[in-house]
Amino acid sequence: MSEPIVRFENVSKRFGETVVMRDFDLDIAPNEKLAVIGPSGSGKSTLLRLLMTLEQPDGGVIYVKGEPLHHMWKNGRLVSADQKHLRKVRSHISMVFQHFHLFPHMTAIGNVIEGPIHVLGMKRAEAVARAEELLDMVGLADKKGSHPSQLSGGQQQRVAIARALAMQPDVMLFDEVTSALDPELVGEVLNAIRKIGREQDITMILVTHEMGFAKEFADRVIFIEGGRIVEQGPGAQVLSEPRNERTQAFLRAVL
Ligand code: ADP
Numbered sequence: 415m416s417e418p419i420v421r422f423e424n425v426s427k428r429f430g431e432t433v434v435m436r437d438f439d440l441d442i443a444p445n446e447k448l449a450v451i452g453p454s455g456s457g458k459s460t461l462l463r464l465l466m467t468l469e470q471p472d473g474g475v476i477y478v479k480g481e482p483l484h485h486m487w488k489n490g491r492l493v494s495a496d497q498k499h500l501r502k503v504r505s506h507i508s509m510v511f512q513h514f515h516l517f518p519h520m521t522a523i524g525n526v527i528e529g530p531i532h533v534l535g536m537k538r539a540e541a542v543a544r545a546e547e548l549l550d551m552v553g554l555a556d557k558k559g560s561h562p563s564q565l566s567g568g569q570q571q572r573v574a575i576a577r578a579l580a581m582q583p584d585v586m587l588f589d590e591v592t593s594a595l596d597p598e599l600v601g602e603v604l605n606a607i608r609k610i611g612r613e614q615d616i617t618m619i620l621v622t623h624e625m626g627f628a629k630e631f632a633d634r635v636i637f638i639e640g641g642r643i644v645e646q647g648p649g650a651q652v653l654s655e656p657r658n659e660r661t662q663a664f665l666r667a668v669l
């Protein structure tokens with residue numbers, strides 16, 4: 415593999431007594447589209463939340479473009495890194511959640527320009543021009559003036575995707591972004607993700623229950639259980655001809 419854009423090295427994470435990850439290793443290549451599947455409670459969201467720095471690891475190091483993402487642990491002690499440096503490393507990553515978390519009092523375009531203006535320091539006119547392109551890309555050019563309450567769940571989720579992209583990340587994280595949607599709205603969100611994958615140089619990590627989508631879209635599928643990678647490979651192998659009996663049991667239960 416080329417130099418990984420994301421590396422989990424020996425990462426451990428627990429919540430109280432619950433060990434979610436132990437000695438977890440994972441390398442993700444630049445531009446890779448990685449699907450993460452596994453049962454409820456297996457640590458999928460924790461994996462993404464660690465990368466988004468919404469959680470801190472208890473041990474090990476996560477690197478993004480070769481730089482540690484968190485304050486590092488050495489011999490059980492927290493070693494501080496420069497805040498400015500951490501902010502820079504973290505700015506490479508954006509996340510889209512199951513529940514869209516849009517700002518309800520802002521229009522679609524208002525949601526998309528907020529971060530670029532206030533976090534990236536982009537000029538308003540530039541942020542607006544880019545936001546219009548992004549809303550167009552997710553098929554919402556005509557909804558830019560709508561408030562979230564005036565949009566369907568699928569439309570709100572596409573605004574959330576445009577908003578995440580507007581931060582110009584190298585890595586996009588998607589945590590079950592279609593799970594809260596009515597079935598007829600799932601396709602439009604998956605289409606937006608497909609389009610971004612095709613048109614942008616971007617690494618994507620998707621936690622999903624959409625097995626058909628994972629198989630067709632992802633370069634690699636990993637099945638995790640108990641915070642461990644049980645099986646991984648191309649979707650056609652892991653999802654259609656799983657070798658591990660845990661993967662087989664999981665797929666029998668969900669398909
Ligand atoms: P998944 O996304 O695969 O369903 P999670 O990563 O959300 O799994 O959770 C993994 C395990 O960690 C579960 O047992 C869950 O209950 C526990 N967990 C996750 N977040 C917290 C938290 N903030 N506090 C306590 N336990 C948590």
Ligand code: MG
Binds near residue numbers: 459460
């Ligand atoms: Mg989850």
